[in-house]
Structures are given as structure tokens and as C-alpha cells.
Amino acid sequence: MRGSHFALLVLLLIVFSFSGSVMAQTCNPLSWPDVNPVWSMCWVPPDLSSGPDGSGLELHDVQYKGQEVLHKANIPVLNVLYDQGGCGGPYFSYRDWASELWPFQANNVISPGVAEPTTAPVTTCNHPGTDGGSFSGVAIQKGKDSLTLTTQMAAGWYRYIQKWIFYPDGSFSPRFAFTAFNSACIYHLHTHNVYWRLDFDIDTFTDDVVDRGPHLITDPCCWTPLTTETSDKRSSPFSNTGLWRVRNKSTGRGYVIVDNPADGVADTFGDRDRWVLNYHANEEDDGGATSGPGGDAIHIDKFLNGENVDGADVVVWYHAGHKHSFPFSCVPVGPKIVPFGSW
Numbered sequence: 506m507r508g509s510h511f512a513l514l515v516l517l518l519i520v521f522s523f524s525g526s527v528m529a530q531t532c533n534p535l536s537w538p539d540v541n542p543v544w545s546m547c548w549v550p551p552d553l554s555s556g557p558d559g560s561g562l563e564l565h566d567v568q569y570k571g572q573e574v575l576h577k578a579n580i581p582v583l584n585v586l587y588d589q590g591g592c593g594g595p596y597f598s599y600r601d602w603a604s605e606l607w608p609f610q611a612n613n614v615i616s617p618g619v620a621e622p623t624t625a626p627v628t629t630c631n632h633p634g635t636d637g638g639s640f641s642g643v644a645i646q647k648g649k650d651s652l653t654l655t656t657q658m659a660a661g662w663y664r665y666i667q668k669w670i671f672y673p674d675g676s677f678s679p680r681f682a683f684t685a686f687n688s689a690c691i692y693h694l695h696t697h698n699v700y701w702r703l704d705f706d707i708d709t710f711t712d713d714v715v716d717r718g719p720h721l722i723t724d725p726c727c728w729t730p731l732t733t734e735t736s737d738k739r740s741s742p743f744s745n746t747g748l749w750r751v752r753n754k755s756t757g758r759g760y761v762i763v764d765n766p767a768d769g770v771a772d773t774f775g776d777r778d779r780w781v782l783n784y785h786a787n788e789e790d791d792g793g794a795t796s797g798p799g800g801d802a803i804h805i806d807k808f809l810n811g812e813n814v815d816g817a818d819v820v821v822w823y824h825a826g827h828k829h830s831f832p833f834s835c836v837p838v839g840p841k842i843v844p845f846g847s848w
């Protein structure tokens with residue numbers, strides 16, 4: 506090894522060990538239950554999350570019973586479309602951010618920005634139109650039957666409540682609810698959209714595939730692999746255009762994504778309900794809003810370029826939309842994600 510190469514190697518080692526220590530500081534390790542844990546992961550709060558507009562309460566390296574499930578999971582795109590003008594500028598829409606923490610009520614704060622509440626957190630969902638509480642950050646409820654992570658964010662007058670709920674049987678539920686502080690715009694009919702990016706790595710990052718199957722999880726029949734990058738919509742009225750599941754082709758383990766009837770069906774602005782993409786490091790978000798008509802809508806269709814996703818490193822994007830009028834409900838949206846195979 507020549508001296509210059511050795512110097513380069515030393516430099517790289519310093520850089521990698523430094524970035525490793527930064528990661529350890531910003532991604533907070535969590536396992537549950539405390540005794541004989543089945544779930545482990547690390548989490549990043551919204552204010553430190555990735556992407557041009559943040560991406561909410563971001564999870565990394567989610568494992569069930571020591572097997573990898575998700576490499577990363579977050580919400581890179583969040584937007585709203587008004588039915589009529591008066592709010593949202595010339596195109597009646599906003600691209601929102603998922604990076605601004607907003608206070609809510611959670612007891613048993615164990616460190617700055619982290620609570621382990623002994624009673625359910627109280628968010629703006631519990632009192633739409635008004636704010637309350639003094640805790641900003643992530644509340645982690647380590648229950649007997651579930652692990653629930655909760656955060657509340659603000660974008661202007663909107664209040665966004667995000668949860669991740671994990672169960673002992675290996676299933677989990679991403680959840681999102683839309684509400685607001687009282688303002689003139691909330692009296693105008695509008696539709697919120699949230700997009701989860703679920704970077705599944707079942708067992709490992711290679712050899713995964715998405716199958717499209719029956720409408721009911723109880724129907725074992727007829728799962729068909731999606732061989733190239735694809736998007737689709739749930740059928741309307743809601744009946745699932747066939748469930749999607751992610752499967753490791755070697756081990757046969759995987760997860761079914763069970764769509765929630767509350768998640769609606771994407772309209773023209775919402776674009777699509779589900780995408781499967783081949784992993785690329787430069788496709789973790791859509792780059793943020795663009796100018797002009799539709800600029801606040803999601804634009805990840807540009808990543809659909811016919812790449813193979815059968816036996817690949819796959820990424821699923823999942824859309825949920827919710828229409829609001831005043832007085833507005835605070836209906837949680839998001840799928841339930843259920844394991845299959847032997848874990």
C-alpha cells in the first residue's frame with residue numbers, strides 16, 4: 506500500500522466513524538417490550554428528519570424478532586387541496602412540511618423531546634381548533650399490548666398528528682391525522698394527502714418482490730408478482746384493487762399491506778394510492794414542490810421507469826387522503842401491515 510493510499514484509508518475511517526457517531530446521536534434506539542423484546546428500531550424526530558420538507562417521525566432499521574422489516578419509513582410528502590379558491594394561492598393547494606414540532610400533552614418526560622407517558626397523550630385531535638400542552642417531541646407509550654410512538658407537528662394553522670403502533674404479533678400501523686388551529690381556511694372544504702415511503706428490506710435488502718393479490722387478507726388465492734415498477738389506485742367505492750404484499754423470495758417471509766377504508770381513493774391531485782419502486786438513494790423524496798399548476802402534488806411518477814422489482818431492493822409508497830369540512834373530524838388514516846410466513 507502506498508503512503509497516499511494509507512492516508513486516504515485513515516481519512517475514510519475517520520469520516521465513517523464520525524458519521525457513525527452522528528447517526529448514534531440523532532437516531533434514538535428503541536426496543537419493546539423491555540423484557541424479551543420483539544421489536545427494535547431507531548427513530549428520528551420530525552425536526553431532524555430527512556428531505557426538503559422533513560418527513561415526520563422517521564424510523565430506521567425496524568426489526569421484528571431480530572429480522573429486518575424496514576430499512577427506513579417516513580412521510581416525505583404532505584399536501585392539501587381546496588375545493589375552491591380563497592386559500593392555497595392560484596392553484597388552491599399547499600405543499601406542507603413535516604418538520605415543525607408542535608406542543609401537546611404528554612406526561613413523564615424522561616429527556617428533552619422524549620416522553621414515556623403513563624396515560625394517553627392529548628393532542629389537538631382531542632380538541633380541534635385549539636392548542637394545548639407543553640411537550641414537544643416524541644411520546645413513547647410502552648403498553649402491555651402495543652408500542653405507540655406519537656408526535657404532533659404544525660404547518661401554518663394545520664396540526665398533524667403522526668403515530669406508529671407496533672403489536673406483539675409482528676403487525677404494525679402507521680397512523681396520521683389532520684386537524685387545525687382555528688383559522689379562516691379551515692371553513693373551506695379541502696382534502697389532505699399524506700404519503701408514506703416504506704423502504705422494506707424483508708430479511709435483507711435483496712431478493713424482495715411485491716405481489717398483488719386478493720381483496721381480502723383471509724383469501725389465500727392468487728398472489729401475482731409485480732415484475733416492473735408499478736403504481737395503482739384503490740377502486741372506488743373502496744374495495745381494494747387487490748391487496749399488496751412484500752415478500753422475501755428466499756425466506757418466504759413478508760408483510761401484507763391492508764388498506765384502510767378511511768384512506769380513500771386518490772383524486773387527480775392525489776395521483777395514485779400505491780407505488781412500488783426499485784431502491785435508489787436519490788429517490789427518497791420527490792424534491793419538494795415545483796412551480797405552476799399541480800406543483801404541490803406528489804411527483805414520484807418520474808421514478809416509474811420500467812425497472813425490475815422482482816427479486817430486488819423494493820420501496821413502497823402508500824397514499825391516504827381525507828376530506829375536511831368544518832367542524833372537522835380527526836380521523837386517523839393509514840394501513841395495517843401484517844406479517845406472513847414464519848418469523
Ligand SMILES: [Cu+2]
Binds near residue numbers: 683685695697833
Ligand atoms: Cu383539514
